[in-house]
Amino acid sequence: MINNIDWISNQLDEFPNNRNKPGINRKQGEIQEEFFSSIKCFLESEANHTLFELPDVSNTTGILEYTRWFFKSLFEIAKNHNNFGKRICVVIEEAHTVIPEWNFIGERDKHAGSLVNCISQIALQGRKYDIGFVIIAQRTANVSKTVLTQCNSIIAFQQFDKTSTDFLSNYTGSEMAKALPNLWTISSYCSWKRLSNRYSFNFPSTDD
Secondary structure, X not given: OHHHHHHHHHHHOOOHHHOOHHHHHHHHHHHHHHHHHHHHHHHOOOOOOOXXXXXXXXXXXXXXXXXXXXXXXXXXXXXXXXHHHOOEEEEEOOHHHXXXXXXXXXXXXXXXXXXXXXXXXXXXXXXXXXXXXXXXXXXXXXXOHHHHOOOOXXXXXXXXXXXXXXXXXXXXXXXHHHHHHHOOOOEEEEEEOOOOOOEEEEOOOOOO
């Protein structure tokens, strides 16, 4: 699959009159069918979680496109097949590498921009299709605000970055945001939209 994606990316970098359009259409169909079959197989199984593993850790053009195709296929399944009767929660770890804020995307990095747009669309519309996200990141400053502002629940650990504090103050209030640098290592502050109160609690240590 990744070879097909790389081939398509190379073709799209060519001038329009030099592109192999029948080949592009054929390989796009193959990619879509493979992702559809894999996601359908998981959703119709008894498993309640799975891992979407990237072929490489670097954000090459092919990896970004590979990830975009996954989310594109997932959203189409949600809209057209109702997730085959399931509800979906996608956990994105190290979110700044997948959905970076726009000022961290280079002007020529159209593939990263396409991926962010695709995930942002799901974040904005996903609730009505039973798709939710858990976003895990070290700094909110590096993550797409379009996605972050859709988060209803916040779990914040100790941090010292002013940009992150300013953003989190919208959820926690300025006084609590100012207190975040003073949290213990395993302590966190939690805020849910549906709860009238906000809480702090300790996570168990790795020794426990």
